[in-house]
Amino acid sequence: MWFESLHQSHHFIRYMMVVGSRLVFAIFLGNCLCLLLLRTLIDANQADVDCLRTFKSQVEDPNSYLSSWVFGNEAYGYICKFSGVTCWHDDENRVLSIKLSGYGLRGVFPLGIKQCSDLVGLDISRNNFSGPLPSNLTDVIPLVTTLDLSFNSFTGGIPVNIANITFLNSLMLQNNQFTGQLPPELVKLGRLKTFSVANNRLSGPIPTFKSTSINSENFANNTGLCGKPLDECKTASRGKVVIIAALGGFTVAAFVVGIILGLFCSSISVERLLFKRS
Ligand SMILES: *[C@@H]1O[C@H](CO)[C@@H](O)[C@H](O)[C@H]1NC(C)=O
Ligand SMILES: *[C@@H]1O[C@H](CO)[C@@H](O)[C@H](O)[C@H]1NC(C)=O
Numbered sequence: 001m002w003f004e005s006l007h008q009s010h011h012f013i014r015y016m017m018v019v020g021s022r023l024v025f026a027i028f029l030g031n032c033l034c035l036l037l038l039r040t041l042i043d044a045n046q047a048d049v050d051c052l053r054t055f056k057s058q059v060e061d062p063n064s065y066l067s068s069w070v071f072g073n074e075a076y077g078y079i080c081k082f083s084g085v086t087c088w089h090d091d092e093n094r095v096l097s098i099k100l101s102g103y104g105l106r107g108v109f110p111l112g113i114k115q116c117s118d119l120v121g122l123d124i125s126r127n128n129f130s131g132p133l134p135s136n137l138t139d140v141i142p143l144v145t146t147l148d149l150s151f152n153s154f155t156g157g158i159p160v161n162i163a164n165i166t167f168l169n170s171l172m173l174q175n176n177q178f179t180g181q182l183p184p185e186l187v188k189l190g191r192l193k194t195f196s197v198a199n200n201r202l203s204g205p206i207p208t209f210k211s212t213s214i215n216s217e218n219f220a221n222n223t224g225l226c227g228k229p230l231d232e233c234k235t236a237s238r239g240k241v242v243i244i245a246a247l248g249g250f251t252v253a254a255f256v257v258g259i260i261l262g263l264f265c266s267s268i269s270v271e272r273l274l275f276k277r278s
């Protein structure tokens with residue numbers, strides 16, 4: 001009898017040990033997963049905090065309009081209260097859009113914005129940004145649907161790479177100092193509804209956009225943009241003009257050479273005549 005019960009209790013203890021160890025393991029695993037989840041969440045949010053910190057350090061802010069951007073707070077979503085910043089959720093440091101129009105900011109395009117990896121809207125219009133746009137713009141802001149850089153002093157070409165920001169439906173580049181041609185690749189932007197490059201120094205043919213809402217005003221006041229919806233490109237007729245001018249020049253040159261040769265010959269024959277007579 002005692003033997004049996006001893007045997008049973010032995011079994012029981014063993015059973016409890018197995019259950020216990022499994023329980024401990026499960027709790028351990030649960031904690032690990034939970035920590036991992038929390039960790040990735042915090043890391044993701046930390047990237048967005050770093051993004052805004054870098055942004056602030058990369059731009060000049062002569063009017064101190066970014067003074068509400070104070071870092072080092074522990075509260076969830078504290079960056080969502082920064083002026084110009086909108087988050088996906090108010091209690092999560094994950095930036096949805098940045099709108100800083102007319103803040104008097106200066107400097108080059110702030111590359112640090114790449115760390116705001118979920119950014120879908122960027123508006124830094126009516127500031128004093130200058131210099132060329134980065135040629136890898138699509139790597140910096142791959143998901144933006146609205147991009148407004150209008151009324152700044154950006155220079156250089158419009159990067160071909162913009163055509164790879166697939167979800168763009170609004171691209172405002174007017175009133176800058178962009179030069180060169182419009183990349184033909186821009187027609188790849190199938191969702192583009194709003195677009196303007198008015199008041200720049202662009203030239204060359206306008207690509208055929210799908211959207212009908214993009215009209216001649218959106219291309220106005222450039223150095224030499226042509227083609228629909230503006231006037232036809234003059235390259236063909238300009239080519240004819242060049243050929244006609246060249247032919248004309250050739251004719252004149254031949255005529256002049258002819259006269260000179262004629263004079264030369266006649267002077268020779270006159271000389272000969274005089275020589276013979278004398
Ligand atoms: C841009 O900078 C110039 C001086 O370089 C200044 O006069 C002008 O007010 C600035 N524009 C804005 C919108 O801050
Ligand atoms: C984009 O190019 C700049 C140099 O123009 C470089 O510093 C930056 O790391 C590049 N960014 C990405 C996301 O490739």
Ligand SMILES: *[C@@H]1O[C@H](CO)[C@@H](O)[C@H](O)[C@H]1NC(C)=O
Nearest residue numbers: 138159160161162163164185
């Ligand atoms: C755009 O993306 C396509 C496909 O990923 C790639 O082949 C092309 O080189 C990219 N163009 C630019 C200008 O980055």
Ligand SMILES: *[C@@H]1O[C@H](CO)[C@@H](O)[C@H](O)[C@H]1NC(C)=O
Nearest residue numbers: 198199216217218219220221
């Ligand atoms: C083009 O320039 C003229 C003269 O500066 C201005 O009145 C007009 O508003 C400009 N057009 C656009 C579309 O900005």
